[in-house]
Amino acid sequence: MRALVLTPKFIRAYRKSVKRDTGRQERIEAALRQMELDIFASGLGTYKLSGSMAGLWACSCGYDCRIVFSLEIDQATGSEVILLLDIGTHQEVY
Numbered sequence: 001m002r003a004l005v006l007t008p009k010f011i012r013a014y015r016k017s018v019k020r021d022t023g024r025q026e027r028i029e030a031a032l033r034q035m036e037l038d039i040f041a042s043g044l045g046t047y048k049l050s051g052s053m054a055g056l057w058a059c060s061c062g063y064d065c066r067i068v069f070s071l072e073i074d075q076a077t078g079s080e081v082i083l084l085l086d087i088g089t090h091q092e093v094y
Contacts, residue, residue: 001036003081010084017088031061064089
């Protein structure tokens, strides 16, 4: 199980996304819980990004909602964490 680390940019984008579509909050929270358990679960559709975003990952939390993240090592504990970078529609995050 990996811990989630939220960046300030992710928090701002999350609030904006939820404000626009109140039903999206439940889908996002379910996806975040699933990410903690298994980042590569088939329901998330996790995939590696390329181009200018090479080295990052993305997963789906609904039809038109993507979470962009990276897998990092926590210096204090030495364990792998999920650094949440951005969330939004396909057009917003890419």
